[in-house]
Amino acid sequence: MLYSHKLRYLGIVSLILGISLVCQANETEAEKVRLIGDVSSGSGATAVHNISLYDKKGFVILPEVNFNQPFSTRQSCGRCHDYETISAGWHFNAVDEEVQGGRCGQPWIYWDCSTATQIPISYRQWPGTFKPGQLGLTRWWFTRIFGRHFPGGGAGIKDNSSQPALKDRWTVSGELEINCLACHDGEASHDQAEYARQISQHNFRWAAAGSCGFASVTGSAKELPDFQEPSSQSEDAPTVFYDAGRFLPDRKVFLDIVGKVPNERCYFCHSTKIIGQEYREDVHLAAGLSCVDCHRNGLDHMIARGYEGEAPNSSKPFAASASCEGCHLGEEEASEPTEGRLGAPRPKHAGIPVVHFDKLSCTACHSGPRPRSTTFRIKTSRAHALGTYSANKSDDTLPYIQSPVFARGADGKIAPHNLLWPAYWAYLSGESVTPIAPEIVKSVAGKALYLDVELASASWPELSEETIAAVLTALSSTVAEGEAVYICGGKLYRLVEGKIIAREHDAGRPYMWPIAHNVRPAAQSLGAVACEDCHATDKAFIFGKVAIDTPLVSDKNCVRKMMEFQDGDAFYASLFAMSFVFRPWLKVAALASCAALAAVVILYAFKGLACILKVLAGENR
């Protein structure tokens, strides 16, 4: 009996001890995540970053020991800030297939003018884009081509879960860690164009150091053989030269780190040039706001993209307040008033029937270039390498992006979009289309293409149907099942008995992504002047033309009607627009009718009153 009591007591104590150990472990785990830099003391001042720099192995960078080693942001910044949590942020998590892609965004555009290719690619699950792997782009090659305009992490990190491809050069280039300085460096000497140049030289591991103001990088991993780790013995090996004067006696360096990211850092990756129109600043920025006033994030770096519908479909805590409605009208779900954040005025929308807010997004009237009869062509940072030393400044350079295209979005509302007409060679099997990498096209059908033509403007080659037929014939020899096809200008071209036949296919549908900037002032929004800003048969919002971009000579200068992208009835749209001619007459007629009715009612009301008064006064008539 006593023995069983002791056993029971031992069991209870063990249970209590076990629970407390688990709790302690969890507590310790939680404490590990909250590093010193991730817990605010409550001060509004930014902490001064006099810190030591560490290389990728975690050794502090000292002038007399390893001064030629690039610093590692994971090791240097990661000592105080949870690098793992940050690496799951929006700018770095595209390769994570479990992350919801949300609304379609700007894709990376893989283009090659000699093969007449421009194809949207993305790691996110955005319909209409292809995965880089479908075009033979490994993470390394994706980083090599597009790393110029993304801040590291994600595809810049080797995927250890799969066998590396032979053509990858991770050993030589190193990994492209998250470059915290790409956003948080407050120094004017921070050079993101140099970062892009280092990427182009395959100097992934050195890119962050090369871009900062207190170091320069020479050499090129591109010149080194595959699988050779760069060493100081090699002349071509990348080498870092630090400004020794920036190192304090205790071997620490002052980094001008800012929590509130300056707009210039965002501009490098998120600029748009509208060809044929002068630059007009976003009204929010002109009012003194910064990008991160709206596009906020916490430690998780899950930056709010700011579109309607983002908040309920994501776990981003700032998404609700980051949308147009969130600032200007307040958050519906908030328990306290949130309208007017950062001085956002409440829109009056005087004279705008409420049905517009069901059919149109805020950006339809307020964002992007004011539409003209035909869409503009635009250049963007990520598509055209804007801001880099090697950027092609010609207005005719690929890829060709049309804007604004007022199309019905996934939420059913009409919004302005940027539009890309994909052009690529592919295999067609049934109704399934698989793109062919440009390198394969060149190797198989190079003789039929203009490989030796250097187009100064990097624009489309002029493809004839005969050229397409020749290329398809060459590609068809490599196909086991199905056939080779060419997609461009919204159509699919097949080779049938030696001739090119075109047909509609989903693969040819343009890829569109909604735009929200630059926001125009209220007085420049659509509808600010009159209803006829949109509701007229010569206005672009409904009756504009969208240029069809194609290298095929016979289809040049083709256009599509804007209303085709709005799923609207063309006859109805024309009829409704024409009815606005009579709108002033309608107002006059209605007011005249009201005046007549009111006159009759008032007159007979007075007559009735007169009768009543007479009766009450005893006049018996």
Add this chain to the structure above:
Amino acid sequence: MFNAFKKLVYLVALLCFVVLTVTGFYPLLILGRSLYGYWVMAHITAGAIFGGCLAVLAILWAERHRFSGSDWPWLQRIIRPRTESQRRPAEQFGLMQKIAFWLIMLLALPVILSIVLMMFPLFGTYGQEFLLQVHRYSSIALTLAVIAYNPFYLTMVVGKHKMQIRIKR
């Protein structure tokens, strides 16, 4: 001739009323969505014509729908000890019909004004929503008033024709 004109105006108004009722209530009650597309265009077109016809009818028929002592015999007994009943003109409308007529005239004002005011840049979003509600509820009341008026008018017209046929015989 003039009577024919009045009847024509009445018939046009009635036709427009039917169009307005169908286009106004069908999408909302049956399709479960607000007015859109061709429904809107038909509604606006019929509404403009209906408003004009109402104004004409108001001018032409107001005198005949004027309330008289014979409409309120109980009130007359209260106010005056001796009631002198007035000879009813051959085409005098009944009390309910007169009430319906003036209700129509009164309700037409908010129905028309609410929509016309929305077309001017005077009211913001809240004002637009308020005007839409005014239009919605006054339209419902107007519809009921028109439905109440018409049976009386049609009965009167039919009765008059029957009398004319008997006289001819």
